[in-house]
Amino acid sequence: MxxxxxxxxxxxxxxxxxxxxxxxxxxxxxxxxxxxxxxxxxxxxxxxxxxxxxxxxxxxxxxxxxxxxxxxxxxxxxxxxxxxxxxxxxxxxxxxxxxxxxxSIGVNLFFKVNAFLARLMNEQEAYRATIEEIHHTEKKDAPSGTAITLAEGLIGNHQRYHAWQLQGEEPVSSDALPITSKRIDPAPGTHTVRYTSAIDDISIRHTAHSRxxxxxxxxxxxxxxxxxxxxxxxxxxxxx
The missing domain is CATH 3.40.50.720 (NAD(P)-binding Rossmann-like Domain)
Structure with a gap:
């Protein structure tokens, strides 16, 4: 080809x-x-x-x-x-x-796991969801496209959240899903979706080892x- x-x-x-x-x-x-x-x-x-x-x-x-x-x-x-x-x-x-x-095939499987977990957590009002992404310092856009796709998958399957919001830009509203973006070398990419309550945390994570x-x-x-x-x-x- x-x-x-x-x-x-x-x-x-x-x-x-x-x-x-x-x-x-x-x-x-x-x-x-x-x-x-x-x-x-x-x-x-x-x-x-x-x-x-x-x-x-x-x-x-x-x-x-x-x-x-x-x-x-x-x-x-x-x-x-x-x-x-x-x-x-x-x-x-x-x-x-x-x-x-x-x-990445693994990331796209991760997207499906994220959507499934969001549906499970939809009725659990004690938990607050957040997303964190880490990439190398040369990556210009924040949050990453992968983090945005994760956010859209969560929002589409969870009634509490209606939009995502990048942490640090302005106060996060109660119905917005917070995304934290970090730029650290030499990380190819790590994405974590976390549900936090006063009792415990539930999280799923994908870590890329190379490009x-x-x-x-x-x-x-x-x-x-x-x-x-x-x-x-x-x-x-x-x-x-």
Missing amino acids: NILILGYGKMGKIISQIAEERGHRIVAKINIDNLSDLARIDAAEVDVAIEFSQPESAVENITWCLERHVPVVVGTTGWMNQKAEVENSCKAKGGTVFYASNF EGFALGAVRVAEWLPGKKGMLSMNDFLKF
Whole structure:
């Protein structure tokens, strides 16, 4: 398969390595230093693009792919305020956009455990839920996309919470789910969902040991994506 890499930071480099090890050809590796090269790429030679850039570049990169009918796998987070715009463009152009806040199989299983636990805790009024995420200091967006997905899964299955709120920005309202974001090197990512009462705590946690799991998941999705249409997610890929 011919793969275009959009964003060649730490994740982009690992993705490229894994893709080549799996027999794929990298058409180009685009980052902020060689953006002009994107204009010279023949989209007909690209089977799929993998986008792991920066929040401020993601939508522009996705748009480039949609306009040229290139299926795109998106792992960049921090652009959800423009998600509706991307969805509308994808539908209008008959394109293919696969977005996940996290491509790790383990994390996506964790999302399901989180939603199940939220349903169990819905009637337990003595417990207050919180989310904590820890990432490396180079991660720009806070909270992480994974933490936001966890928050949405909890809120969607628990009547007490109607929104999430980042700790430290302003006083947390009683119906808001607090998220604490920490930036500590060299952590690839740790996410904890905790329910606390005066009597005890209940918590679930996912800890990533390296970025390889995320990168491999993205490449596996890229292998699966050609021929699919619309806005897709890990629920589609994993058949949850």
